[in-house]
Amino acid sequence: MRAHLPILPILIPFAAALLQMAWNRLAWQRAIGLCASVLLLFASAWLTALSDDGLLRVYALGDWPAPYGIVLVVDRLAAMMTLLCAILGLATLLYASAGFDERGQHFHPLFQLQLVGLCGAFLTGDLFNLFVFFEVMLLASYTLLAHGGGMARTRAGISYVVLNLIGSALFLIALGLLYGTLGTLNLADMASRLTQTGHDAALxxxxxxxxxxxxxxxxxxxxxSFWLPPTYGAAGAPVAALFAIMTKVGIVAILRVQAVALAPAMPDLLAGWLTTLALATIVFAALGALTADRLRAMAAWLVLLSAGSLLLVPAATDERAVAAAIYYLLQSTLTGAAFFLIAGIVAVQRGDCGDDFRAGPPTATWVKLAFLVVAASSAGLPPFAGFVGKLMLLSALRQTAAGAVTWIVLLGAGFLVMAALARQGCILLWKRPLERPPQPTAAVNWQRATATLLLVAAAPLLAILAGPLSDYAQRTASQLQTPGAYVAGVLGARAAATGHGAR
Structure with missing residues (x-):
């Protein structure tokens, strides 16, 4: 069983999707999906625990070794991301099973295929299969975005589809150029060939x-980034919560390609421009959060802000900065997902007022407390995980070339977010209309409450566990920033369907 553990995060949701398509009754689909999500959580947790020994686990499908066959590569970063995906998957599916899944057809198989794409993108060891898993993830997300209908979702879905089709075309062009010049798409093999003399570096x-x-x-x-806020803001609450990890797929891919292939052979490719655009993204997102008119729209802007903060790191090529980014990625993903679920509950409890920032019916006390916790963490206030993550980023980026500008932008963005959350949160949760008496608060069923509180609990829990988690992040960064070990492990591991690993 341990030998085949690396492929389980892909096989479990894929098998669940097939079973759900065979049994079309909603009750069966819910049961299969929740059981599969629990199994995925256990498998990814086991994989994360095993990966902490520092071994690089290479799983060769069909016993074809790299670079000729399809390989899955499990290190600390890949295992951690599959665990994060499993946690989000279980929480959002539990929330969706409270009635959101009834608004359209085929929600559950598409949800599981989304998990297949996400986990596969984190585990694959070659760029072509990264493209394949990207497409699986995106095809599922197109339909999940439109689930429930509505003009806003249709408009957001059209722009989302068009932009990602352009992205897919560019991806294929890049793969064709790489294969034509290097003769391989396996990331480890590519890195070894790039460092050899005789290759024309232009293509x-x-x-x-x-x-x-x-x-x-x-x-x-x-x-x-113009597609992201309207797309995430239009999606249903559980779908948007799962989408919170989709931006991290691109960030992890940049970190991986930079560490394995670019740092040894093209260390200047990211210099300058990535940091500048990341800082501009942070400012843009903070201003967007300040002008948001709905809680879900604000949550979307905060997801974009966290992405911009993380994209400051790849150009830094510093191990401490990568470790800080890994911790920040964990807390920002869970906090962002919790924000979307809270927005969904607020919309249900306020009836016609939805989650718009205007006076309306009251919300439950626990919803207000959950909002305060998530808002404080998103703004980077102590004693929550957002403060720890931002402090780690600021400390790590202090010595970079743009250190002073980075500090000003990050602290200024945090102030703008804090002001936006304080002002709009007071209107949303405490301001009541004067022309009519308060309406009774709609009850929240246990699935939605449980899923939301599980994600909200991450803000204090990750702060309490900041010591061991930062140590794990440091070990993860150290492993990621050692490309020679990755290349030797992938190309030197023979047919790891038998479970062999390489340091």
Whole structure:
């Protein structure tokens, strides 16, 4: 069983999707989906625990070794991201099973296919299969975005589809250029060939520049970020909560490609421009949060702000900065997802007022407390995980070339977010209309409450566990920033369907 553990995060949701398509009754689909999500959580947690020994686990499908066959590569970063995906998947599916899944057909199989794409993107060891898993993830997300109908979702879906089709075309062009010049798409093999003399660097540089543009589009880097706030703001609450990790797919891909292939052979490819655009993205997102008219729209802007903060790191090529980014990625993803679920509950409890920032019916006390916790963490206030993550980022980026500007932008953005959350939160949760008496608060069923509180609990819990988590992040960054070990592990591991690993 342990030998085949690396492929389980892909097989479990894929098998669940097939079963759900065979049994079309909603009750069966819910049961299968929740059972599969629990199994995925256990499998990814086990994989994360095993990966902390520092071994690189290479799983060769069909016993074809790299670089000729399809390989899955599990290190600390890949295992951690599959665990994060499993946590989000279970929480959002539990929330959706309270009635959101009844608003359209095929929600559950598409949800599981979305998990297949996400987990596969984190685990794959070659760029072509990264493209394949991107497409699986995006095809499922197109329909999930439109689930429930509505003109706003249709408009957002059209722009989302068009931009991602352009991104897919650029991805294929980049892959063609890389294969034509290097003769491989396996990331480890590519890295070893790039460092060899005799290769014309112009075409590979162009190909990697296209790849980085595609990953930046997925991550929401300015000027490719205009699609993200309206898309995430229009999606249903559980769908938007799951989408909170989709921007991180692009960021992790940039970190991986930068560490393994670019840092040894093209260390200057990210210099300057990525940091500048990341800072511009942070400012753009903070101003967007300040002008948001709905809680869900504000949550979307905060997801974009976290993406911009994380994209400050790849150009820094510093191990401490990467470790800080890993911790920040964990807390910002869970906090952002919690924000979307809270917005969904607020919309239900306020009836016609929805989650608009205007006076309306009261919300439950626990919803107000949950909002305060998530808002404080998003603004980077102590004692929550957002404060720890931002402090780690500021400390790590202090010595970089743009350290002073980075501090000003991050602290200024935090102040704007804090002002926006304080002002709009007071209107949303405490201001009552004068012309009519308060309406009774609608009850929240246990699935939605449980799913939301599980994600809200991450803000204090990750702060309490900041010591061991930051140590894990440091080990993860150290492993990621050692490309020679990655290349040797992938190309030197023989047929790891038998479970062999390489340091």
């Amino acid at each position: 590979p540089r162009l190909a990697f520049a296209l790849l980085l543009a595609v990953f930046a589009l997925k991550a929401g880097l300015l000027p490719l």
